[in-house]
Amino acid sequence: MWRDVERQMTPIIGPRGIAALYGRSLYLTKRDFPWIGRPSDDLPETLDLTALHGALAAQGSALAAQGGTSLLHTFHALLESMVGSALTERLLHDVLLPPSSGDAAQDSGS
């Protein structure tokens, strides 16, 4: 799924752009799913999913599905907040989001 997102979005916002959005999504999702991991301290040049795969594998399948879905929805909501829902649908039209398992995490700290 994330590779689909990467394939769709990289030509438009570049690998660094994708990596930055992914990092922010991780940060927002971490509050509901602390095990999901944290953004890289470095400025990643590309989308690195190794840590995510490890974190998901360490959880039971139900919780892993919940956390993974939440992360995707957060990414989607983040993109929507930037460019609106119409353009988000347009940019991610090939990526089918799994049904939401709850509200996407919001940054209430700011």
Added chain:
Amino acid sequence: MTPPVTLNRLATGVPGLDTVLGGGLPEFSFNLIAGPPGSGKTTLAHQMMFALASPERPALYFTVLGEPALKMLRYQQQFEFFDADAINASVRFINLSDVAIGGDLDLVLRRIVEEVTAAGPSLVFVDSFRSVMLASAAEGAQTNQLQAFVQQLGVQMTSWQATTFLIGEYFSETESNPVFTVADGIVWLRQSMQRNSMVRKLEIMKMRGQATMPGLHTFRISSAGVKVFCTPVAKPVGTTSPEQVRSRLAMGLPRLDDMLGGGLPNGYSLLVAGPSGSGKSILAASFLAEGERRGEHGVIASFEQHPTRMRNPLLADLVASTRVSLVESRSRDLSIDEILLQLMDEISRTGARRVVIDSLSGLELGLAPTFRDDFRESLATLVFALSGEGVTMLVTSELEDRYTDLRFSPYGTAFMTDAIIVQRYIEVDSRLRRMMAVVKLRGSAHSDELREFTIVDGQIVIGERLVSQEGLLGGRPTRQRNLATAGAIGAKGVTDA
């Protein structure tokens, strides 16, 4: 001899720009859009792209190192021209920041050519080109390498039958930049700040293959995008023909028509000058009302700063009846081009024959400070352009009453108009009374009388000559001793200011 190749010209979708370009943008041209940050380069590029792109004529938009693509999409979609449905269909964005950051121009060029070869676009945008140059400078690239890159890009894009735009920042106009030589077209955007007003201007510095409109053209960016106010080329106003002078328009005041020798000649411009409250706007309203009675549409440009005190009841009724169009502005950053274009649009939309500008003082106040220095020149542009349209024009102008010298117009504008009517206050028997006179009517005989007039129920009522008074123009007339010589009073011999 075989006929030369026909340049297909594309309609840019930017109001006014095609006219300034001299008929649109030549297909397959290699263009540069330059200007400082915030001058509207990306907006102009997007507006053209969404207007020009179609499934048959797709566009590729390369973002290099300038504005992050996500932000660009966020802000550009605020404009009405932005079409989300076109994204990834007729419009594709391609991010080259990772390639450009390395500073290898050959690699950047190769990636552009690869994408262009794969997609076969008709339109290619590279935003921003300055970042390409900076990236190359970081690598210590020589000027000739950059020139080679631009030349290669130009050759490739033209060979792929793509109309190309390089969007660049901060180029110095005086700098001898290799890009300038290679480009077929250069569109330069500027913005000038003076006091609290900002005026945007656009110049076509170069456009191969066609004659463009020279000079700076003001433009605005609104939610609809960029709109260029190109000054219409004034049609030559021929010499006044006897037929023109014979064909007269009624002013709505029969006595004034008599003073003008039968009305205002068709197509003339008339300046009505007088002090505050003397009745200039009422005279203008009567001129428009008479047109409305005769089934002629009118246009009034109003620059009053207080909307509630804006117009007299007669004018309000005329505007409400839609027989008179109101072009109004309370803005303080106008350009003459913008006002003229609004007036011309309204004239051509309604077929108006009578136009009023009320007043020159309000217009001057509405102009951006940068245009006030050449107000006289701007006025001349306005008057001559409207005269070229063949409309009959009445312009009001506030004129301070000075009893020590005779003036008929501010700004030395008297020579621009064909006719002048002056209104003044005079003191008679401890009362402030009004008088008016026709001081100029080009190519026609007119009355030389100084007539008293009153304002009754918002209408001008012209009375008789004040034959018993002399020294009227001094503001404080005295009773004549010998009434038999009263006929000597007049404006004869007075020349235009």
